[in-house]
Amino acid sequence: MPDLVGCFMPFLAVGSYRIRYELDGPEAGPAYVLVNGLTQYAELWGGYRDALMARGFRVATFDLLGQGASDKPALFISQDDQVAALALLIDRLGDAPVFLGGISFGGLIALRYAIDHGDRIAGLALMSTFAELSPQLLLLGNALRTGLILGGTGYLQDLLLPMNLSDAWLGPQLGNLEAIKRQGWLTNDVYALQNLMESFLEFKPLTPQLHSIGVPTIILNGEFDFLTPRAVHDTLRLQIPDSALVIIPRAFHAFTLEKPALTAHLLSGFAEDVLSGKWKGDRSVWIAPENPGDPLIPFPRGHDHLRAIPAHEVSP
């Protein structure tokens, strides 16, 4: 295998760079590939790996270029290279159906993959994701980059934690936050994070290409997501034909960290529905249950899902 260059953990070769990945679960089973958010690393999907494997899935996780144990290009990271790395990993999975999920920045990479290689996947799960930079998101991104430059990874974490997680999660952790931040601080290098952020300098909106995504797509959005609010997810819902938007109650941007059991259940349920032919996207809007395993609830008819107060829908 010419692209296996590691000894203890497997690596993929993408040009001159190495991508660390992990592959677990039954080889014959349908596969889930999970793509990290900007400041994440593959180990953060550990709970998903176990939950999805228990439902018969093979699970692939990896560190993007610039993250964790993958190579960190010194000056430039192109999103095209991230998509190429993802394509190499998916190529390793053989002929079994592949479901692709990504959170935030990772969702964007998954989205780009689905646009370019839609025929290779059976389903797409977009979590806290966007297809274009709204003015608010652009300015927030710039501010976060400035925070990283002036205060390092620790300050970026200080900004992201309260922005992306709920009081219910943060409250019990207040005395332990330094320990929680430490692993991310050790794993992330400032210049590499900055390169990842600056890969948006050449970013072009993906919205005009979304209609070409023909695979079933579930869009998961935290009820209180401040960083990527409902409207940016609604763009995905409206443009991707076979999609459904599911709102995660009481959740913020980082609900994959805060509600792993619920999210893993939603991901496996989506894939099982697709495989059994039960999935109907119809650009519908749903509310996720509070507890894993409970049924999804249709968003109340006649109310505007883009509003926080129960406003009546206005016809366009």
Place this chain on the structure above:
Amino acid sequence: MSAFLGPLDATGRVPPQQQTRVATFLLSCHAAMVRQLAIALALQTKAAWHTELNSQLYRESEIVSLLLRATSWAPDPELLFLLPSWETAWLPRPTEGVADRAQAFIIDMAALGHALHAVIRPAALLPESGPLLDPFALALRKIEFESNRLIQAQILFLKSADLLPFRSAVNAAVESRHAQVRKLWDDMLSGIGVERGIDR
């Protein structure tokens, strides 16, 4: 082998032997940057760069001064062999593929600075339960924090529109300096029982 400095001595300090080896490495590379910046400042004709070069010169000098004061030194005969190899590594090597000799030297200086500030994370060597107020530990934290800011000048320069025609050459120079600094840093740490990337 551990990913962190230690075990800490009875007073909770990083052992002086480790302090000496780490501090000497850092002194060697940051003093080399001071020398190169001083020369660049003297020769630089672009007035717009004087402010940044001057700032970099004095902040690198501060790192050197801080380490000299904050380190608990111990005799280390191996430095007789190690130090010359480190000093040789920092010598300027004009970037290949850039015809203008002065520019080729400046690119290499920025590439070396980028590598030193990006690859070397001295604070990440401190154990989680490590000394909070020990002068050496404080110095390592200060150096890493300042590195995050110092590197911005190198990033702006190396990614600047002026250097776009030489993007491949510049990228190769920076990657090469990164690989060099990473190997020397890892080898030095290995010599004092520290291996980055394990036990984390």
